[in-house]
Amino acid sequence: MTADSTDRPCVVTTALGTEDEAEALAASLVEAKLAACVQVMHVRSFYTWEGELKREPEWVLFAKTRSALFAQVEAFIRQHHSDELPEILQLPVGGGSADYLRWLLDATTPQA
Template sequence: MEASTDFCLLMTSVDSEAAAQALAGGMVEAGLAACVQLFPMTSFYVWKGESRREAEYLLLVKTRTDLATAAGDFIRAHHPYELPELLQLPVTGGSAAYLQWLRAGTAGGVVAPPAGTQE
């Protein structure tokens, strides 16, 4: 494992698979993320004084720390919610080959994952 503070994981959630795919695809195409993973889930929360239970899609956005602000701006500009969830989690290390791929994937161009690996 290689130690690094160059990368982070952003989290957000949206109300539909279509919105999740549009947001994920837009970030990858813009070079703001090397990969975005989508997960269906159920969220329980309070919004404007009302308890809610909603089906949502969680997006895990893998990016460089120096792109986090731009990626967050992209999320806010294209997000369907009045107050989008936007959390940034630091990545403190990882596989050297994967981190190299992540760096290349956010450098402005489509890069295949390292040979013998799967995203």
């Protein structure tokens, strides 16, 4: 793996209210080389919003990227997300298959 300690693989998560919106955002993140891979999973979320308990279907995105791109990924999600307050979480990757992590970093390296 070629990343230094300030540019390590990470996973960025967000959740969207429709499958179409989730798939469009996932594809756009990969096409923009902001993520090497994005998984979309259907879940049911429970949360409180404006004093009311919500129980909603959502599609969660797990975007595999690099920590140095987090600000760009966050801005991209905010720009393309329909929620007033989108979930955007960065999860560090503490380890993994060296070959996979090398591919992840290569796939998110801007072309010269």
